[in-house]
Amino acid sequence: MTIVKEKDGELESTTTTSVLIVGGGIVGLTSALLLQRQGIDCILVEKHQSTNVHPRSRGFNARTMEIWHELGVDKEIAEAGSAIGLSKGIYSGRTLLEVMSSHTLKLRSFGFGLILIVMFFLLFKLLPGIYFSLIMGAIAFSLMKLVRHVIRYYKQGSPFGLQRCTQDLAEPILLQHALTRAKQSDSSELKIHFNTECVDFIQDSNGVTATLKSRDVNGKTFEIKSKYMLACDGANSPTRTALKIEMDGVGVLSQQLNIFFRCDLSKLVVGREFSMVLVENEKVRGLFASINNSDLWVLHVAMAEGETIADYPRERCIQCIKYAIGDFDVTVAKKFNLNLDQIELKGSQPWWSRVRVAKQLVVDRIILVGDSAKNMPPWGGFGANSGIAEAHNLAWKLAAILRGEAEPSLLATYQDERHPIAAKLASLAGSFNDSRGLIQNGITTVPTMILKVFPYLILGYGYRSKSFNNQQNGFDQVDEQTRDLVGRPGTRVPHKLIRKLSNQNNEEQVENDGEEQREETKIISTLDLIDYRKSLLIVGGESRWQFVADELLRDRSSTPLKVVVAQKDFDDSGIDWSIDFGITTSGMLLVRPDGFVSSRFKDDSEASKLNLIQSLNIIYCKEN
Incomplete structure (x- = not known):
C-alpha cells in the first residue's frame, strides 16, 4: 500500500x-x-x-x-x-470576556439548585402530609430506578467510555x-x-x-x-x-463559518473551563467551542444570507474572533492580561446546519x-x-x-x-438547534442533552433486518431505540469481563520439570472473543450446541464459525447467564462478525446441526 x-x-x-x-x-x-x-x-x-x-x-x-x-x-x-482538557457546560453572553468574568458558570449551578429547593418547599407547604410523602416517595423511587438503570447500563455497556x-x-x-x-x-x-x-x-x-x-x-x-x-x-x-x-428532512437552517485558531486564553478560562459559549453582540453572532481550554479554539460564525467563504478573508476572520472574545472591553482584557494581537488563524471552512438523510x-x-x-x-x-x-x-x-x-x-x-x-x-x-442554526441555550439545555445523548455514548440502539433471527419470540424484537445489551438478537453482544483460559484454541499446556504448568490467564472482555472474519458461537457451558458445532466444522471446515465454550475457553465466574445473556448454561448466542447477536437459544433443547446451519444462513442471507 x-x-x-x-x-x-x-x-x-x-x-x-x-x-x-x-x-x-x-x-x-x-x-x-x-x-x-x-x-x-x-x-x-x-x-x-x-x-x-x-x-x-x-x-x-x-x-x-x-x-x-x-x-x-x-x-x-x-x-x-x-x-485535550476536559470541558463542561454551555453558556451565553455578549462576549466570551463577559461570560468568563461574570461567574456565569457558578451562578447557573446555584440557580438550578435554588429552583429545586423552592420546588421542594412549595410542595411541602401546599400539599397535605400524606400526599407530600407519596409524591416524594414516587420521585425517590423514579430517581433510584433511573440511577440503577444508568449504573447497570455502564456496567454492562462497554470496556470503553467517551474519549476526548x-x-x-x-x-x-x-x-x-x-x-x-x-x-x-x-x-x-x-x-x-x-x-x-x-x-x-x-x-x-x-x-x-x-x-x-x-x-x-x-x-x-x-x-x-x-x-x-x-x-x-x-x-x-x-x-x-x-x-x-x-434526501428526507429539513434543508439548510443556516450557514456557519468554522474558524479554527490559536490564542492563549488560559488565564481567562482557568477554573471556568467550558464546552461551548454562545456569543451575540452588535458585531458578531457565533459559538465558541473549546478544543483544549487553553490556546486552541473553534469559533462558529453565523454567516449572512448570500455570503460565501470568499467574504471572509484572513483579516475579517481575525476581527470576528476579536469581536467574539470582546476586545472592545479594554478594562476586562487588561484584567486577564490578554494579547489578542497574537491570534494565529489555522483555517476556516463553511458548513451548513441541516437535518437530512438519504x-x-x-x-x-x-x-x-x-x-x-x-x-x-x-x-x-x-x-x-x-x-x-x-x-x-x-x-x-x-x-x-x-x-x-x-x-x-x-x-x-x-x-x-x-x-x-x-x-x-x-x-x-x-432538536438541539435554535431558530438560527446554532445550539439552543437555556437552563435546561445541558440536562436535556445529557438525558437524550447519554444512551448513545455507548451504543443506544438495535438492528432489525433479515440477518437476525427475530422470529424466536416477541420479546426479542428490537429497534433503533433499544437500549439494553443483554443478548437479544439485533443488539451488540454484552460486555462482561472474563478470564481467558490458556487452553483456548487447543493450545498445548507447558511442561516444566515433568509437571504441567498452565499459562498465565488473561482478563479480557467478551467483546474480545469476536472474530472479525467469522461468526461466533458462545456456549454457556456443557451443552449439545458444542458437539453440534464440532460436527459441523468437521464436515464443513470452511464454515466461517468460531466456537467458544464457558469453562473450557474462558472462566465465566463473573457471569450470570440468565441475567447477562438471557440463556442458561446449556444455551448459546450466535454472533455476527460485527459483534451483533443474530440468534439466541436459551438452552440446548433445539440443538441440532440443521438449526445451527439455518441460523448461520440467516446471518449471511442464504436460503434455508
Whole structure:
C-alpha cells in the first residue's frame, strides 16, 4: 500500500480493485483499515492533499473506541487526545470576556439548585402530609430506578467510555496504521491517493468504473474498475448528487463559518473551563467551542444570507474572533492580561446546519457511508461516530460477499439497519438547534442533552433486518431505540469481563520439570472473543450446541464459525447467564462478525446441526 504522489509514481491508465473508497476523511480511512483487515483489496482516493487540518469532532463514543480497539489504534488515539482538557457546560453572553468574568458558570449551578429547593418547599407547604410523602416517595423511587438503570447500563455497556480527541489528531494515526500494516501483509493491497478526485463513474451488474483526475499540475486522468464503491465524500457528496438520491428532512437552517485558531486564553478560562459559549453582540453572532481550554479554539460564525467563504478573508476572520472574545472591553482584557494581537488563524471552512438523510444508502454497487448518507448539526457528536459505525457494519458484509460466504442480498441489510439509526440521530441532533442554526441555550439545555445523548455514548440502539433471527419470540424484537445489551438478537453482544483460559484454541499446556504448568490467564472482555472474519458461537457451558458445532466444522471446515465454550475457553465466574445473556448454561448466542447477536437459544433443547446451519444462513442471507 502506498500514498501515491507525483514523485512516487502514478496509477496505470486502468486499474482494478475490489473496493474503491471515495473520500479519505475519518470514515474513509476507517473503512480502508476495516477492509484491509478483512483481506480485501481496495483503493482510497481523496481530493485534498492531506488529512483534515480542522478539529471537527471533539470526542469519540464507546462504540467508536470498541471498533478502533479491534483495529489496534485505540491506545494511540487516547494518547493523542490526552492533552485535550476536559470541558463542561454551555453558556451565553455578549462576549466570551463577559461570560468568563461574570461567574456565569457558578451562578447557573446555584440557580438550578435554588429552583429545586423552592420546588421542594412549595410542595411541602401546599400539599397535605400524606400526599407530600407519596409524591416524594414516587420521585425517590423514579430517581433510584433511573440511577440503577444508568449504573447497570455502564456496567454492562462497554470496556470503553467517551474519549476526548479531535479529528485532525485521529486521522493521521489511522493513515499511518494503514500504511504500516499493508507493508506487513501479503494478503491484500491498499493504495491511497491524496490530491486525486473522482470526477465521474458508471456502474453495471459487474461493478463500477470510476474516472479519477489528479489535482497536480499535470491533471492526468485514469480509470479504476472496482466491484463496489464506497462514497465517503462528505455532506455535499458529489456521488450522492450524481446518483440523484433524494434526501428526507429539513434543508439548510443556516450557514456557519468554522474558524479554527490559536490564542492563549488560559488565564481567562482557568477554573471556568467550558464546552461551548454562545456569543451575540452588535458585531458578531457565533459559538465558541473549546478544543483544549487553553490556546486552541473553534469559533462558529453565523454567516449572512448570500455570503460565501470568499467574504471572509484572513483579516475579517481575525476581527470576528476579536469581536467574539470582546476586545472592545479594554478594562476586562487588561484584567486577564490578554494579547489578542497574537491570534494565529489555522483555517476556516463553511458548513451548513441541516437535518437530512438519504432515502437510499445502497444503489446497486455504490454505498453511501458517513456524512454522504446523512447531514446533521454537530450537537451530540453523532456525525463521525455514526459514520464509523456504518463503516463497521458494512465492511464484514462486503468481505463476506466478495469471499462467496454470503449472498449479495446481505448488502441490503446495511440500508435496513443503518438508515433508521441515521434518521434517529439526525433528528436528535436537529432538536438541539435554535431558530438560527446554532445550539439552543437555556437552563435546561445541558440536562436535556445529557438525558437524550447519554444512551448513545455507548451504543443506544438495535438492528432489525433479515440477518437476525427475530422470529424466536416477541420479546426479542428490537429497534433503533433499544437500549439494553443483554443478548437479544439485533443488539451488540454484552460486555462482561472474563478470564481467558490458556487452553483456548487447543493450545498445548507447558511442561516444566515433568509437571504441567498452565499459562498465565488473561482478563479480557467478551467483546474480545469476536472474530472479525467469522461468526461466533458462545456456549454457556456443557451443552449439545458444542458437539453440534464440532460436527459441523468437521464436515464443513470452511464454515466461517468460531466456537467458544464457558469453562473450557474462558472462566465465566463473573457471569450470570440468565441475567447477562438471557440463556442458561446449556444455551448459546450466535454472533455476527460485527459483534451483533443474530440468534439466541436459551438452552440446548433445539440443538441440532440443521438449526445451527439455518441460523448461520440467516446471518449471511442464504436460503434455508
